Amino acid sequence: MNKHFILSIDDKYEIKVNYFIESEVNHIFNTFDFFNIHKTERAFYFQLCKKNSQIVLGTIHFTEIASDVFKSPAKGTFGGFVIQENIDFNIYEQFIKNVDDYLWCIGARRIEVLMQPMCHNPSLFSVTYNIMIRLGYTVENHEINYNLVVDDICFPAKINHGNRKRLNKCLREGLIAKEIDYSVYEQAYSVILENRRRRGFMFSMNYEQILQMVNIFPEQIKLFGVFNQETIVCSSICVVISPLILYVYAWGDIDNMQNHSPITLLANYIYEYAQKKAFQLLDLGTSTILGEPNIGLMQFKKNLGCQESLKLSFSKNSKTMITNNQ
Known part of the structure; x- marks a missing residue:
């Protein structure tokens, strides 16, 4: 059962878990409807909110895809964190850290996050990279994505x-x-x-x-x-x-x-x-597989006027957390 509960951040912000509040601050792969397709018995839909309100400021969801292995998203092109643009950096970092702490507390041995391409939101990509690396995550995979500005x-x-x-x-x-x-x-x-x-x-x-x-x-x-x-x-x-x-x-x-x-x-x-x-953006997807370039496909997309952008996935194992805490 996916019970709902609240994780407190401070006197102004909290994380509502499995409340499934409708939000405009989202992409299709972070919606409840998409989460609901692939959720398992241990699946969590985290939403950063103002205290005692239904105002959603950020979203991420994780699903257990193997024993004590949690992934965002369970399936799909990408998941990752979505956040309102005017949120302070320290609040966003606390959102990520509290979600991270909760998953370890319930026995996670591995966490995986597949991020949206950098071109979708360069600022979000940059600050998320900084926070994830400092929390002990490593880049599991790096792909080259191609997009066309509209x-x-x-x-x-x-x-x-x-x-x-x-x-x-x-x-x-x-x-x-x-x-x-x-x-x-x-x-x-x-x-x-x-x-x-x-x-x-x-x-x-x-x-x-x-x-x-x-x-x-x-x-x-x-x-x-x-x-x-x-x-x-x-x-x-x-x-x-x-x-x-x-x-x-x-x-x-x-x-x-x-x-x-x-x-x-x-x-x-x-x-x-x-x-x-x-x-504003037409995303034509990646032209690499596990980082290895498909030269013909890359040239094909460049000839259509596309630009390159990084698409990363992060991971962290329980042993990483133990090492960081020593």
């Missing part, structure tokens, strides 16, 4: 010459990019799945899991595709991380489309969609 500049002006030629070829030959109707979601998923298999990569979610996300987050899961008449030749699954960030979770095209590169047309459509919806 502004008034049109997409063709951001990409390289080769991609502009591919984009124009797709348009000349009548390929059309659009948001995909629910009736063809399974076809769109199959295009991405087969693309991953051809390139020798795993796909972390099956179709039933995608549908579960669609049903729980109907306004935040978006599927887009490129059509050659009635045939889907390229598709993507995107996630609205927050009102400012749109994330391309996965995309791919059908076989034998190298001469057209419909991904470029799809990227153009997604970027224009992000402009219309007032997003």
